[in-house]
Amino acid sequence: EVRPFRVTSTESARELARASTAAAMSFWDIPGMKAGVVTGDVAWSLYKHAKENGYAIPAFNCTSTSTCNAVMEAGKKLNRPVTIQFSEGGSAFFAGKSLPNDKGKLQTSILGAVAGAHYVRMVAPAYGIPVIVHSDHCAKKLLPWFDGMLDADEAFFKAHGEPLFSSHMLDLSEE
Numbered sequence: 001e002v003r004p005f006r007v008t009s010t011e012s013a014r015e016l017a018r019a020s021t022a023a024a025m026s027f028w029d030i031p032g033m034k035a036g037v038v039t040g041d042v043a044w045s046l047y048k049h050a051k052e053n054g055y056a057i058p059a060f061n062c063t064s065t066s067t068c069n070a071v072m073e074a075g076k077k078l079n080r081p082v083t084i085q086f087s088e089g090g091s092a093f094f095a096g097k098s099l100p101n102d103k104g105k106l107q108t109s110i111l112g113a114v115a116g117a118h119y120v121r122m123v124a125p126a127y128g129i130p131v132i133v134h135s136d137h138c139a140k141k142l143l144p145w146f147d148g149m150l151d152a153d154e155a156f157f158k159a160h161g162e163p164l165f166s167s168h169m170l171d172l173s174e175e
Helices: 008-030 040-053 067-077 088-094 107-127 140-160
Strands: 057-063 081-086 130-138 167-170
Touching: 008 040, 008 107, 040 130, 057 067, 057 130, 067 081, 081 088, 081 107, 088 107, 088 140, 107 130, 107 140, 130 140, 140 167
Parallel strands: 057 081, 081 130, 130 167
Antiparallel strands: none
């Protein structure tokens, strides 16, 4: 099982990139691989390829279009796949912290995550790398946020034949 992880410093990101650049070059050979958001079997094959070849696909929590762009720009520079993930709080920030985000509804967090995923889908192909769009650590108390993202996945799937997000993390470790 390959799990996303957080790189906590610029130096750690550089070390990760140097250590894994050579192994990551052949991910383009995965059937169906493309520049832009990858989902389903292609995303799963990318994770398996990374595990088999000993490299990581770094995951970065993004809170704005600027942070999304920075992650994709780094991926482009290194010709490496990246994961852009949205946390519940970061998603609310993406939409705007002044908007109401009622407990039990989390409407602003839903709006921000969905808007962020749509934004990444629109711009990721221009960066020329595969991008995984992921939701980060949804605890039980955040299930309304999770449900809202799944609703957006279903609507996007009906229109485009694939979900809006590549993956979601349901984290019930606190239970």
